[in-house]
Amino acid sequence: MSTSPAKYVQLGKSGLRVSVPIVGAASYGNPKWAAADESGQWVKGEDEALPILKAAWDRGINTIDTSNNYSNGDSERIVAKFIEKHHIPREEIVIMTKCWGLVGKGDDHDLFTVMQFPTINNRQEYINQSGLSRTAIFNGVEGSLARLNTTYIDLYQIHRYDSTTPPEETMKALHDLVESGKVRYLGASSMRCWQFALLNEMAEKNGWTKFVSMQDEYSLVYREEEREMLPYCQYHGIGVIPWSPLAGGQLARPLNASETARSKSFAAWVSPTQEADQQINKRVEEIAKKRGWKMSQVALAWVQRNVASPIVGLNSINRCRRKHRRWRVDRGRGPVLGRTVPAKGCPQSRLGILVRV
Numbered sequence: 525m526s527t528s529p530a531k532y533v534q535l536g537k538s539g540l541r542v543s544v545p546i547v548g549a550a551s552y553g554n555p556k557w558a559a560a561d562e563s564g565q566w567v568k569g570e571d572e573a574l575p576i577l578k579a580a581w582d583r584g585i586n587t588i589d590t591s592n593n594y595s596n597g598d599s600e601r602i603v604a605k606f607i608e609k610h611h612i613p614r615e616e617i618v619i620m621t622k623c624w625g626l627v628g629k630g631d632d633h634d635l636f637t638v639m640q641f642p643t644i645n646n647r648q649e650y651i652n653q654s655g656l657s658r659t660a661i662f663n664g665v666e667g668s669l670a671r672l673n674t675t676y677i678d679l680y681q682i683h684r685y686d687s688t689t690p691p692e693e694t695m696k697a698l699h700d701l702v703e704s705g706k707v708r709y710l711g712a713s714s715m716r717c718w719q720f721a722l723l724n725e726m727a728e729k730n731g732w733t734k735f736v737s738m739q740d741e742y743s744l745v746y747r748e749e750e751r752e753m754l755p756y757c758q759y760h761g762i763g764v765i766p767w768s769p770l771a772g773g774q775l776a777r778p779l780n781a782s783e784t785a786r787s788k789s790f791a792a793w794v795s796p797t798q799e800a801d802q803q804i805n806k807r808v809e810e811i812a813k814k815r816g817w818k819m820s821q822v823a824l825a826w827v828q829r830n831v832a833s834p835i836v837g838l839n840s841i842n843r844c845r846r847k848h849r850r851w852r853v854d855r856g857r858g859p860v861l862g863r864t865v866p867a868k869g870c871p872q873s874r875l876g877i878l879v880r881v
Contacts, residue, residue: 530584533832537761538736540678540709542587542618544828546765547580548835549573549588552602553595556634567595568839570602577606579844587618589739589765589835591683592668593625596633600671607673614674621672622713623664624683626654656686658697665701681711681739685719691726699732711737713767717752724760735762739835742766744775744808744823745801754830763832770836771801775823779805 531544552573555565568576577588590599600621607617626645628635635641645654652659668677680701686694701707712720712735720738727734738757742749742764749766757764770776779802812819827834838844 530586532586534763535679535709535765535832536736536757536763538709538763540618540736542763542765542833543585544833545585545836546587546589546620546833547577547585548767548837549590549599549603550594551837551839552577552590553598554634557595557598558636566839570605573602574606574609576838576841576844577603578610579841580838581606581610581612583844586616587620587833589620589767591622591625591681592627592664592671593622593683596628596635597667597671600668604671604673618678619672619674620679620681620711621668621677622681622683623661623668624654624656624686626650627667656682656689656694656697658693661694661697661701665706669706676705677707679709679711679737680707681713681737682723683713685715685723691723692730695723695727695730695732699727702733709736711735711739711765713739714741717756720753721756737763737765737832739765739767741768742827742831743769743771744804744826745771750830764830765833765835766827766831767835769827769834770820770823774801775805775808776818776820778809778819 532541533544534540535542551567553567553569555567555569557567559565559567588603590603592600594600603619606612607614628644629649632644635644644650653663654660665677665680669675680698682694682698698707698710702710710733712723720735724734726732738753740749740753742754743766746768749764754764756762808819808822811817812822815822824834824836
């Protein structure tokens, strides 16, 4: 039992409760997957990942977010091994995973798949294995259930929008998964607000299961979601569980500090640091020094004001301990940053919405 319980919140207006924070399992799996370069990888293998997950669990963090395509399925397998090794009752842990992405097979196991090789899904062995068609969704959930060694998924999320599949087909397939008992709740991730609204309205019109959550990119240097997505979710009672609240580590250290393996990897997919980002980073550093906090503590406190629960990556037991202490920060302290670092004037495109099936 946890000696320092985490906080738990309802996910939007659904009855599902999740921990604050949520552990992001993208960094657990195959170290060769998404490797930055030969100098180091940000993905931890099983031997390193299992103790980190246990440290989070011991602190009451009971919610894990993964995806079928993280390390081409190895992330889900590690989550299953963690549950099995520590004999965790299935009803005590909240498992979130995703479909849409491609799971590399055989010689493709080490590849970042779709992001590195956009045409790979046209090969014979990958037909109907990605996207949001009824067949792809059903194939995806069966694969995830097998890798997670479970009979159901608490929150099943579509990783991106699929413009090649009719929205009716996607939402009916997801609804049928809920009706079958293989999925308890539905969520979505990183898409334009109009796309998310279209899918939800399709479900509403037909009496099908709607989304209860949106997992989007949101941080002090990426506030695009404040234009439409966050107001939409607030109005409709949809829980926001953002990824990359520290902007891939950019907000965790001064800009002149050494890069991490993860920041090197992300640099290939996001825009170069802009002058406005540099100003925000300096402001975060100033406030952190003034209050005696870590820079990451300041950035996370700001994000936490507007969301249900941020998704954070934990790559060491010590970092797990430090980040756990940050969630006790008063949410009211965050707005000082909101008044001093305004959102950028032009719509942005970053990693979250660049990729298409």
